[in-house]
Amino acid sequence: MPELDLLTLAVRLRPAGVVDLRPLAGGASSLTYAGRLGERRVVVKVAPPGVPPVHHRDVLRQARVLRALAGTAVPVPAVLYEDGGEPPAQPPLFVMSLVEGDSFEPLYDLDAPRVPPETVAARLREAARTMAGLHRLDPASLGLAGEPVTGPPDEVERWSETLRTVDPALVPGWRDVRDALLAATPEQVSAAVVHGDFRLGNLLAAGDRVTAVVDWEIWSVGDPRVDVGWFLINADPQTYRRPSRYAGWLPPPGELARVYEDTWGHPLTDVAWFEALACFKSAATWSLIVKHNRRRSSPDRGLEDMARVVPDLLARARDRVG
Numbered sequence: 001m002p003e004l005d006l007l008t009l010a011v012r013l014r015p016a017g018v019v020d021l022r023p024l025a026g027g028a029s030s031l032t033y034a035g036r037l038g039e040r041r042v043v044v045k046v047a048p049p050g051v052p053p054v055h056h057r058d059v060l061r062q063a064r065v066l067r068a069l070a071g072t073a074v075p076v077p078a079v080l081y082e083d084g085g086e087p088p089a090q091p092p093l094f095v096m097s098l099v100e101g102d103s104f105e106p107l108y109d110l111d112a113p114r115v116p117p118e119t120v121a122a123r124l125r126e127a128a129r130t131m132a133g134l135h136r137l138d139p140a141s142l143g144l145a146g147e148p149v150t151g152p153p154d155e156v157e158r159w160s161e162t163l164r165t166v167d168p169a170l171v172p173g174w175r176d177v178r179d180a181l182l183a184a185t186p187e188q189v190s191a192a193v194v195h196g197d198f199r200l201g202n203l204l205a206a207g208d209r210v211t212a213v214v215d216w217e218i219w220s221v222g223d224p225r226v227d228v229g230w231f232l233i234n235a236d237p238q239t240y241r242r243p244s245r246y247a248g249w250l251p252p253p254g255e256l257a258r259v260y261e262d263t264w265g266h267p268l269t270d271v272a273w274f275e276a277l278a279c280f281k282s283a284a285t286w287s288l289i290v291k292h293n294r295r296r297s298s299p300d301r302g303l304e305d306m307a308r309v310v311p312d313l314l315a316r317a318r319d320r321v322g
Contacts, residue, residue: 101204117249122208229274
């Protein structure tokens with residue numbers, strides 16, 4: 001990702017009163033910095049310079065959904081300042097409050113913090129309730145009535161576009177899985193705000209309490225079960241089969257689905273299809289990451305190891321869709 005001159009950024013943020021900037025690790029679609037606004041610690045998200053700030057790079061669109069969710073039952077950081085810049089040379093940015101909490105993916109991160117398994121289990125249940133709370137909100141009442149509604153077939157096509165760009169050897173038979181998904185597409189339920197990457201790694205938590213839902217790069221208005229399927233496969237030890245001290249300690253996906261359902265207030269239908277879609281999406285995402293990793297001068301061995309998982313993800317998708 002293109003780098004940004006820290007002094008230039010500091011000058012841009014002077015009108016907002018943000019000082020003491022330093023880069024934060026993580027983030028694949030935008031640049032992230034820590035800073036201070038008076039006595040308050042803040043986070044600055046900046047679109048990468050030199051490229052159009054569209055799709056997952058549209059940081060002001062992320063700020064929009066955070067503003068829309070402020071004051072609801074869904075905890076999110078507070079947006080404190082926005083600057084549209086002059087893209088692509090001067091990228092857009094926004095400043096948000098820093099929320100206390102830690103964040104990790106217990107069944108994927110090999111260097112996960114040593115949080116007690118019972119605490120992580122409680123976080124997963126609370127995450128399911130938080131997700132359901134998000135999906136109970138009416139997009140129109142949040143000021144998002146103008147957003148296009150993305151249906152399940154649109155989701156299949158979205159990730160098919162990614163799969164068309166990678167080495168076919170990485171993703172054997174993906175077109176067959178796509179066709180099976182499209183042939184069995186369920187009827188859409190009432191549209192909701194969909195996070196798009198709802199999993200424990202994109203939540204901040206303190207103890208067993210979720211303090212914020214973060215990383216809204218691919219949010220949309222669509223079928224809420226898109227989030228449910230993604231959340232459930234990421235809570236399943238069989239999805240990535242990585243060594244984890246938490247395997248065997250966490251609530252099974254079926255239990256989490258029932259926790260979600262109890263809060264959402266509606267029966268969950270066609271869960272297997274949305275889990276299949278999630279596996280298809282994960283195969284697309286990981287194959288793209290592997291492709292970019294192989295172009296690096298020193299590829300990351302851990303990322304390359306995920307190449308062997310991608311065919312398994314497609315097989316799991318095929319099995320679930322029937």
